[in-house]
């Protein structure tokens with residue numbers, strides 16, 4: 285889990301995240317944004333920064349000079365919400381000295397808790413759900429005129445397609461580009477369909493344009509984001525936006541190819557794939573283009589078909605393993621990561637063992653592992669008992685973490701002696717004399733800096749590793 289308490293930052297509960305500073309705009313009013321949760325929230329905060337800078341705000345990393353504080357939140361597990369509540373309590377204290385400070389909550393917690401944050405708990409002045417960000421300037425004005433402001437309407441259309449996000453890391457190398465919003469899957473444990481609404485895809489032309497703009501600004505990597513990228517589907521009409529079943533459609537494989545063609549030096553990644561929807565044509569496009577990174581995040585959640593059924597995941601253990609086999613067949617060097625939940629409702633020892641055996645069979649490069657956390661209103665909350673004792677959940681989690689650490693280490697050890705192309709992201713966190721970047725398989729590589737600069741590619745021969753990092757030296761080419 286990533287954690288960093290600073291200014292305008294992203295705190296990622298589930299995936300690797302970077303603390304990132306929002307700075308932009310020329311206006312007199314100052315906006316401070318803090319983001320928690322998934323990459324989608326990170327991306328949304330950039331849309332929010334764009335909307336607010338158009339209204340005359342300048343973003344700041346110094347909360348002491350902020351006129352407006354917005355906190356973009358996550359509801360995926362209870363502890364994510366607890367951390368945000370603690371933070372909001374701190375902001376409430378700050379308001380005692382600074383009564384004109386506007387504090388707003390955005391994202392999934394805003395959508396889930398709605399008015400209660402304003403009325404019962406009186407923690408914030410403003411609540412805006414994930415589809416209401418265009419309304420933020422009005423909401424801030426309402427607060428200015430003495431009201432408390434709420435907009436939590438979910439939309440079937442909103443994709444913010446026309447908004448050019450203010451990049452949080454100006455001069456950055458890697459950017460997120462949202463391709464779908466919402467989720468229609470209704471996995472029984474998951475709160476996302478309730479907080480982010482129905483799934484909708486974004487116009488591919490606007491996606492390609494955004495990627496071209498990013499490349500022109502020096503970015504060399506885009507990650508196409510959606511809760512389930514494989515269900516991306518755009519129906520085009522002559523007017524471009526009216527969906528029409530009789531006209532040509534763009535699916536995810538075609539979209540990825542369009543993005544790969546933006547420039548051979550622009551790396552393409554994507555997240556998240558869904559095992560029930562990931563087709564071979566996506567894998568074939570990946571194999572065809574060198575600039576599409578050989579890395580797939582394919583959440584399994586459990587290795588037992590009965591648990592998968594209770595989770596409403598839409599696939600069996602066998603189906604999942606068939607998708608893994610397809611990846612290995614079509615992209616032999618592909619890295620694979622996953623998400624796993626331990627202690628889901630009714631999970632028996634035998635079902636847990638099935639997860640362990642699946643991990644051993646697949647041997648993931650990386651895994652994000654969680655204890656089941658019951659979320660209000662979800663199918664699981666309504667249908668099943670959260671009956672696996674906390675200590676059993678914890679023990680099972682510990683066990684799979686140990687197994688995964690061993691697997692990650694073995695994958696890294698296999699890389700010793702290999703040469704990888706690395707996109708340089710900047711100085712290594714541990715040493716100013718070293719740079720870091722990722723290889724196509726998404727492993728972090730650290731090497732002496734020489735006179736290399738960020739945003740360029742280099743080849744690195746791997747000499748050593750830890751379970752999390754590859755360590756190497758720069759060489760002339762791929763066969764050095």
Ligand code: 5AD
Nearest residue numbers: 298473474583623624654655656657
């Ligand atoms: N409890 C624990 N983990 C969850 N996830 C989603 N909902 C829950 C929950 N209620 C995990 C899933 C998902 C990842 C983003 O978070 O593994 O893939």
Ligand code: SF4
Nearest residue numbers: 467470471474476511
């Ligand atoms: Fe949640 Fe399932 Fe949708 Fe992922 S696919 S956001 S786990 S409902």
